[in-house]
Amino acid sequence: MHRTRKTAVIGAALATTAITLSSFGVAAQDASPAASADAMASTGYAELDQAMSADQPLAGTQVSIQTQWRGAEGEGFAAAFAPFVQATGINVVPDIIGTSHETTLRARVQGGAPPDMAMLAQPSAIVQYGQEGSLVDIASFMDVDALAANHANIGAYEDGDSLWGLPYKVDVKSVVWYPIPAFEAAGYEIPQTWDELIALSDQIVADGGTPWCVGIGAGTATGWQTTDLVEGALLRLSGGDVYDQWVSHELPFNSPEVKAAWDLAGEIYFTPGYVLGGNTAITALDQTTPMDPMFQGPDGVVGTEDDDLTNPGCWMHTIPFWYGPDFFPDQRANPGTVSKFIVGEDVGIFPLPPVTPDLVPALSSGDAAIVFNDRPEVRAFTEYLSTQEGIEGWTKLSGAVSAITDVPAEWYQGNYESEVASDILANATVSRFDASDLMPPTVGQGSFWTEAVDWIAANGENTDEVLQAIDDSWPQ
Numbered sequence: 180m181h182r183t184r185k186t187a188v189i190g191a192a193l194a195t196t197a198i199t200l201s202s203f204g205v206a207a208q209d210a211s212p213a214a215s216a217d218a219m220a221s222t223g224y225a226e227l228d229q230a231m232s233a234d235q236p237l238a239g240t241q242v243s244i245q246t247q248w249r250g251a252e253g254e255g256f257a258a259a260f261a262p263f264v265q266a267t268g269i270n271v272v273p274d275i276i277g278t279s280h281e282t283t284l285r286a287r288v289q290g291g292a293p294p295d296m297a298m299l300a301q302p303s304a305i306v307q308y309g310q311e312g313s314l315v316d317i318a319s320f321m322d323v324d325a326l327a328a329n330h331a332n333i334g335a336y337e338d339g340d341s342l343w344g345l346p347y348k349v350d351v352k353s354v355v356w357y358p359i360p361a362f363e364a365a366g367y368e369i370p371q372t373w374d375e376l377i378a379l380s381d382q383i384v385a386d387g388g389t390p391w392c393v394g395i396g397a398g399t400a401t402g403w404q405t406t407d408l409v410e411g412a413l414l415r416l417s418g419g420d421v422y423d424q425w426v427s428h429e430l431p432f433n434s435p436e437v438k439a440a441w442d443l444a445g446e447i448y449f450t451p452g453y454v455l456g457g458n459t460a461i462t463a464l465d466q467t468t469p470m471d472p473m474f475q476g477p478d479g480v481v482g483t484e485d486d487d488l489t490n491p492g493c494w495m496h497t498i499p500f501w502y503g504p505d506f507f508p509d510q511r512a513n514p515g516t517v518s519k520f521i522v523g524e525d526v527g528i529f530p531l532p533p534v535t536p537d538l539v540p541a542l543s544s545g546d547a548a549i550v551f552n553d554r555p556e557v558r559a560f561t562e563y564l565s566t567q568e569g570i571e572g573w574t575k576l577s578g579a580v581s582a583i584t585d586v587p588a589e590w591y592q593g594n595y596e597s598e599v600a601s602d603i604l605a606n607a608t609v610s611r612f613d614a615s616d617l618m619p620p621t622v623g624q625g626s627f628w629t630e631a632v633d634w635i636a637a638n639g640e641n642t643d644e645v646l647q648a649i650d651d652s653w654p655q
Contacts, residue, residue, distance in 0.1 A: 224562035226320070226555050230267040238268025240556040244296040244548075245287075246273055247280035250505030251577050258572035259579075263563045269556045279398040281624060288313050293551040296561065298347065300546050301616040302335035303623055308549065309343030315550040318342040320558050326565060331582045332612055336547055344547030345565055346582035348573075351600040352542045352613065353411040353531040356496045356503065358473050358488035360525065373415065373534045377446060383494050384452045391447055391454045392473055392493035394464025395635075401462060402628030404498065405635065406615040407542070408447070413440035414540035415533050419609040426614045432650040433643070441634070441642050443534075447497075449639040455493040458638045467506040470496045474508055474520065481508055488525055497531060499544075500596045523595030530603045541607035544616055545582055619654050626652035 222228050230237045248256050253275055260271050274294055276283045281304065287293050288308065299305055308314050317323075323342050327333045336344030362369075365386065370376040380390035395404040414422050417436045424430035425437055447453060454461060455472060472492025476485030481492070486509065496502075503522050504510050510518035520526055533539045548564050550557060563569045567586050573579040574586065578594035580601075591597040604610065615623035630645045637645075 222562070222566070224321075224559070226558035227267075227562040230269060230556065230559040235268040237556045237559065239270070240554070241270040241272055242296065242557050242560045243272045243274060243294040244298065244560075245276060245280070245284055245294040246298045246546075247276055248273075248298070249275050249277050250510075252501055252505065252579075255573035255577045255579050258576045259570050260560070260563070261572060262568065263560060267556075267559060269559065271560060279400060282399040288551070295550070295552045295554070295557045297549050297551070298546045299344070299549055300350075300544055300613075301620065301624055302332075302344065302547070302612075303617055304620045305336055305344040305547060305549055306338050307620055309338055309341060313551065314343050315553045315557075316341045316343065317345055317550060317561065321345075321562065321565065329583050329585045330565070331584055332545055335612065335617060344549050345561060346545055346547050347564055348546045348570065349580040349582050350499050350501065350544050350546075351580065351603050352407050352499050352544060353540070354497065354500065354528050354599070354603070355531055356470060356473075356498065357494060357527050357529065358491050358525070359527045360488045361491050361494065362527070364489065369529045370532050372532050372536065373443070376532050380447075380450070380453055380495075388491065389452065389455045389493045390495055392469040392471075392496040393448065393454045393461045394466055394469030395461055396463065396465040400624075400628065402631040403615065403624075404466065405444070405448075405631035406623075406627050407499075407613070408444040408497065409437075409440050409631075410611075410614045411531055411540065411542050412443040413437060413614075414542060414609060414611060415531075415535075415538060416440055416443060418538055419540075419611055422611050422614065426617050428618075428653050431653075433646040438642060438646060441639075441646065445639040445642075448635065458635050461635050462632055466498070467511060468508075469493075470498075470502070470506070471508045473526075482512065488520065500528070500600060528596065528599050530599075537608065539606055539608045541603050541610040542613065543604075543610065544613035547582075622649060622653055 222231070246256065253273070256273065263269065264271055281299070281301070284297055284299065293313065309316070318341055323337070326345070330346045331349060332346055336342055336346065367379060367382070370379050383390040395401055397403060413425065413436065416439055421430060421436050430436060448461065449458060456464070471481045473494065473496065474486045474488055475481050475490045475492050476483070476487040477490055478485040479490055503526060504518035504520060507518040507520050509520070510516060548561060550561055567581070567583055570579055570581045570583070571590065574581060574590045578591060578597035580597060591601055615627050617623065618627065626649045630649050634641060634645045
C-alpha cells in the first residue's frame, strides 16, 4: 500500500519510550509496553499502522538487518530503532560486519541466505541487486513520490518505476581531523585554501614534524579512502559538471581533468616527509589506527597515561566524521569505555579546503536501507525508517545526519560534528554524491579501489597506467 500523506504522529505515539540497548540489539521483551491509545495513532503506512495497533499483532516476529555500524554508530542506530521495538513488539536484530561488509553481503546473497534487510552505501550496487532480482521493490509498498519530496538523493536508487533503496543517513566527507592543543601551541591556523594546506604541511615538516596520518587498510574495501580524496580533488579543480561527466564515463579516467585530480591527491600522499611511514604505511595500516600517533604526549609514545595531543607523531588525518571518538586509541583499546578526548575540544575537524575561493565543494555519501525478504514486519520496519522518528534517537544521541531533508534543525544543535557538517553543506557552492558509489560496482567498488592500491605502492609513479587500467575495466 502506498503512503498517501506525510505525517509526524509516530513521535507522539513513542514519546514515552524507554530505550534499552543490549549489544546494539533491542528485543521486544526489553521494552516497556507502549500506551495503547498512542500506539493506535495512524501513520499512513499499512504495515506500520498494523504493527503499532493496540494488540501488536506482529509482536514476537523478527527482522534481521546487516550493517557496518559499530561503536557509537551501532549505539546510535539501536537508539533509533528502539521506539519501533517498543511500539510493535517486533525484534530488530542487527548483524554488524565491521570489515568487508559489502563482500559479506554479496556472499550471503549469492549463497541464498541474505538478511531480511541491509544498510548499504553504494547506490550502484543496490540497483544491481535489484536488477538481479535479489531485492524487494520498495515502490511495491511505499509511495516513491511522497518519499522523494523529503528524502535526499532518492533518484540514485530508482530504476524505472522501481525503488531499490531507501535513503537513511548522510555522511559528509573531505574533512580533516587535527589536534587542537598542539595546533594552538605551535601557532598553526586552519587553512582556508589548498595552497595554505600545503604551506601548513611544509611548515610542520620544517618544524620537525610529520603532517599527515594515513592508513587505508579495510580488507576487501581497501582503497575507498583514496577514491574519496580523488573525488574531492576533482570537485575542487573542475566543479560539478565535469564531475558528473566522469561519473557517467562521458569523461574517461585517463582524461587530463581526472589525472590532475589524482596529481592533487598525490601531493598529500607522496610529497617526501608528508606521511608518517611513507607510502608503504598507507596500505599497511588498518583504517582504524593511523591517527593514533596524533594523541602522543611528552613521552612520545601512544597508548600511555601521557597521551594528551601535545606531541603529535602526525598532525592531520582526512577521514569522515564517523572516525571519532570510536577509533581514538584509548576508546579502541578499552571497548565499552568512553574516550577521554572530546571531539571539538581536544580533537578538531576542518573541511578539506578549496583550491579557489569561488569553488567550495561538499562531498557526501549515504547509507540506504534495502529489503531482501518481503514480510509484514520487514515492511513495517522499512516504513518506520522512512520517518523522522526512524533516525531521531541517533541524531539526538550522537548527531547522525538524516537523509530526510526536513528534520527539525534543533536536533543537530549542540553536536560539534553535526554543526561542522552543517556548515560545510551550507557554505558549499557545489555539492555532489560520492562518485565511486555511483559508478558500476566493477569500477567504483572494484578497479578504482584496487588500482588506487597499486598507485600507492608505486609511490604515484604509475598514474597513467593506473588510470588506463580503470578505464579499461568500465563495462561496455
